[in-house]
Amino acid sequence: MSKSKNFYLENIPLDEAWRRFITALEGGGLWSELPGEDVPLEEALGRVTAQPVWAALSSPGYHASAMDGFAVRSVETIGAAETSPKRIPVGPNGPASYVDTGDAIPSWADAVIMIEHTQRIEEADGSQSIEIHAAVAPWTAIRPMGEDMVATELVLPANHLLKPVDLGALAGSGHTTVKVRRKPRVAVLPTGTELITVEQAAREGVKPGDIIEYNSLVLSAQVREWGGEPTRYPITIDDYQLIREKVRTAAETHDLVLVNAGSSAGSEDFTSSIVEDLGTLLVHGVAVRPGHPVILGMVANKPVIGIPGYPVSCALTSETFVEPLLSRWRGQQPNQKPRVKASITRKLLSPIGEDEMVRVTAGRVGERVVAAPLSRGAGVITSLVRADGIVRIPRFSEGVEAGQEVTIELYRTPADIERTVVHIGSHDLCLDLLAQHLADSGRRFTSANAGSLGGLLALRRGDAHLAGSHLLDPVTGEYNVSYVKQHLPGIPVVLMTLVHREQGLIVAKGNPKGIRTLADLPREDVQFVNRQRGAGTRVLLDYHLEKQGIAAGTISGYRREEFTHMAVAVAVQSGAADCGLGIASAAQALGLDFIPLEKERYDLVIPRVYFESELLRPLLDLVNGTRLREELNALAGYDTSHMGEVIEIA
Numbered sequence: 001m002s003k004s005k006n007f008y009l010e011n012i013p014l015d016e017a018w019r020r021f022i023t024a025l026e027g028g029g030l031w032s033e034l035p036g037e038d039v040p041l042e043e044a045l046g047r048v049t050a051q052p053v054w055a056a057l058s059s060p061g062y063h064a065s066a067m068d069g070f071a072v073r074s075v076e077t078i079g080a081a082e083t084s085p086k087r088i089p090v091g092p093n094g095p096a097s098y099v100d101t102g103d104a105i106p107s108w109a110d111a112v113i114m115i116e117h118t119q120r121i122e123e124a125d126g127s128q129s130i131e132i133h134a135a136v137a138p139w140t141a142i143r144p145m146g147e148d149m150v151a152t153e154l155v156l157p158a159n160h161l162l163k164p165v166d167l168g169a170l171a172g173s174g175h176t177t178v179k180v181r182r183k184p185r186v187a188v189l190p191t192g193t194e195l196i197t198v199e200q201a202a203r204e205g206v207k208p209g210d211i212i213e214y215n216s217l218v219l220s221a222q223v224r225e226w227g228g229e230p231t232r233y234p235i236t237i238d239d240y241q242l243i244r245e246k247v248r249t250a251a252e253t254h255d256l257v258l259v260n261a262g263s264s265a266g267s268e269d270f271t272s273s274i275v276e277d278l279g280t281l282l283v284h285g286v287a288v289r290p291g292h293p294v295i296l297g298m299v300a301n302k303p304v305i306g307i308p309g310y311p312v313s314c315a316l317t318s319e320t321f322v323e324p325l326l327s328r329w330r331g332q333q334p335n336q337k338p339r340v341k342a343s344i345t346r347k348l349l350s351p352i353g354e355d356e357m358v359r360v361t362a363g364r365v366g367e368r369v370v371a372a373p374l375s376r377g378a379g380v381i382t383s384l385v386r387a388d389g390i391v392r393i394p395r396f397s398e399g400v401e402a403g404q405e406v407t408i409e410l411y412r413t414p415a416d417i418e419r420t421v422v423h424i425g426s427h428d429l430c431l432d433l434l435a436q437h438l439a440d441s442g443r444r445f446t447s448a449n450a451g452s453l454g455g456l457l458a459l460r461r462g463d464a465h466l467a468g469s470h471l472l473d474p475v476t477g478e479y480n481v482s483y484v485k486q487h488l489p490g491i492p493v494v495l496m497t498l499v500h501r502e503q504g505l506i507v508a509k510g511n512p513k514g515i516r517t518l519a520d521l522p523r524e525d526v527q528f529v530n531r532q533r534g535a536g537t538r539v540l541l542d543y544h545l546e547k548q549g550i551a552a553g554t555i556s557g558y559r560r561e562e563f564t565h566m567a568v569a570v571a572v573q574s575g576a577a578d579c580g581l582g583i584a585s586a587a588q589a590l591g592l593d594f595i596p597l598e599k600e601r602y603d604l605v606i607p608r609v610y611f612e613s614e615l616l617r618p619l620l621d622l623v624n625g626t627r628l629r630e631e632l633n634a635l636a637g638y639d640t641s642h643m644g645e646v647i648e649i650a
């Protein structure tokens with residue numbers, strides 16, 4: 001049976017989508033906490049109490065000695081002083097009797113004197129006494145019965161998330177089990193004919209059109225993290241009946257069904273029609289990006305969420321809809337990420353009419369926290385891996401200007417943000433090595449690719465601690481100095497050389513087009529890939545083209561811009577271009593050939609205040625040490641003989 005599909009994607013504001021969803025859940029009696037089940041204390045960590053817990057026993061269950069010492073009647077100590085010590089005979093029934101910490105106090109006693117405040121005396125008749133130099137008040141050094149918990153007293157309220165210490169209090173008050181909310185059962189259904197398992201990919205390789213299925217792994221892990229019990233289904237191909245049957249049966253045995261992908265308007269996007277067919281479609285399309293083609297519906301009185309296929313959209317949609325629902329079922333408030341105000345490092349345009357969630361990295365630079373936007377591609381899962389948080393651009397706004405104040409919802413702690421070294425500028429593979437080693441000294445390193453010039457401008461705005469730069473001055477032949485003087489006037493700066501590195505033409509393995517020099521670029525059969533304006537590599541290219549009298553307009557592909565050396569190398573590897581200018585290590589990383597053109601200096605530009613800061617000290621130590629140097633020498637095209645040399649610019 002083929003079904004007519006719904007090509008119409010709505011644009012429902014998030015609060016309206018939630019309102020419809022909650023109304024339907026309430027209608028089905030599903031917008032409330034799940035019932036309780038008894039679990040042994042050992043299994044109760046992270047679960048939520050389904051009812052208040054009252055102490056079954058008192059703790060301590062008797063008057064207990066708080067110290068090692070002698071139990072006494074306090075009246076018998078009256079009058080003892082430094083100048084007039086008192087002796088009290090020791091015996092099993094008093095008037096002084098030895099007790100260990102935690103022992104029951106004899107019924108005749110009402111105080112304990114710590115052993116170090118007594119002196120043992122052997123009397124002439126062989127009997128024992130203690131001599132004391134101070135009186136004690138009644139109940140001194142005694143933990144009265146029920147000091148911690150009195151039987152019938154409240155130990156924990158309902159809807160309490162159980163921490164390790166709570167388990168101790170439960171056992172201490174006499175409970176062997178605790179009634180906790182049942183874990184929500186969540187079906188995770190990955191669908192798509194193009195999907196293959198990662199095991200299959202490892203065995204047989206990935207052909208064009210194959211996609212490694214991992215959204216169900218992410219969704220299941222999220223569900224588990226949020227206190228639910230996921231069932232991860234195998235991949236279902238894009239077949240209306242097969243998916244329909246899976247959704248139908250999953251709804252019978254689960255509290256919530258997540259159908260992944262097939263939520264949009266493509267020829268095989270069935271989820272919305274299936275939900276309509278089996279139950280009620282509430283929402284198809286929310287005014288949120290990423291995650292626009294979300295589906296909310298009810299099947300057999302169970303909520304079904306159609307989650308978009310793009311991995312970032314998938315993970316964020318689940319944060320937006322699944323987490324709050326699971327929290328509700330567990331009697332918890334939805335997860336509130338810590339928030340921090342920050343200054344955004346670059347202008348972002350955002351479509352009116354949709355809330356946009358922008359992934360950012362964050363760090364404190366001087367007085368402010370800065371937020372550097374990451375890739376906005378919905379398929380770029382690493383942007384979420386690297387993200388320190390999310391900045392929401394509301395649907396009634398067209399975007400934000402560079403330097404504007406925004407709020408970051410943090411994935412990390414504010415303390416993590418404080419120990420972050422922020423780099424904006426030209427990227428080099430050695431920064432990845434630096435980042436890796438900095439982690440050993442408790443620093444985090446975030447890097448945004450803005451090209452050399454972009455890095456200097458970021459330093460001027462106070463958006464970064466340092467900027468990698470390799471800008472050749474065509475007049476002086478010197479690197480970076482004149483640019484720093486021009487763009488950072490009045491800011492004391494240290495230029496610290498990291499490496500000299502080989503720049504050259506990255507070409508396919510075996511150099512099939514026989515490219516030798518820049519003079520080959522205008523050839524009709526040569527397709528070039530360029531770097532963005534402001535990149536040091538672009539400056540270098542333009543310098544040499546000018547010197548050799550080659551007009552940029554004669555090079556096919558000159559206008560095609562990539563933002564990193566690796567992106568240029570990938571373009572060559574994929575056959576999209578025949579060559580591009582870049583560094584040797586990028587060619588090496590992808591097994592491409594490399595034609596050296598020039599050795600250039602790559603510096604770290606560091607404002608003096610940060611150069612001298614505690615935050616950057618481990619970075620400077622690394623640059624001045626031997627480990628990084630040795631690792632770089634093992635890579636193609638790096639010369640570390642000037643590493644660590646500094647030029648100060650006042």
Ligand SMILES: Nc1nc2c(c(=O)[nH]1)N[C@H]1C(S)=C(S)[C@@H](COP(=O)(O)OP(=O)(O)OC[C@H]3O[C@@H](n4cnc5c(N)ncnc54)[C@H](O)[C@@H]3O)O[C@H]1N2
Nearest residue numbers: 190211213214215261262263264265269292308309310313
């Ligand atoms: N004409 C339109 N096309 C698209 C629209 C639109 O409004 N009109 N929306 C776009 C947006 S936004 C998104 S998000 C995606 C979501 O589409 P689907 O939910 O139908 O997902 P697919 O197209 O099947 O997949 C998208 C992408 O993600 C990969 N994928 C899917 N499942 C998995 C998985 N389990 N693990 C890893 N990767 C997965 C899939 O192979 C595709 O590459 O639609 C846009 N199109």
Ligand code: MOO
Nearest residue numbers: 290291292313378
């Ligand atoms: O909504 Mo899509 O999820 O923007 O990428």
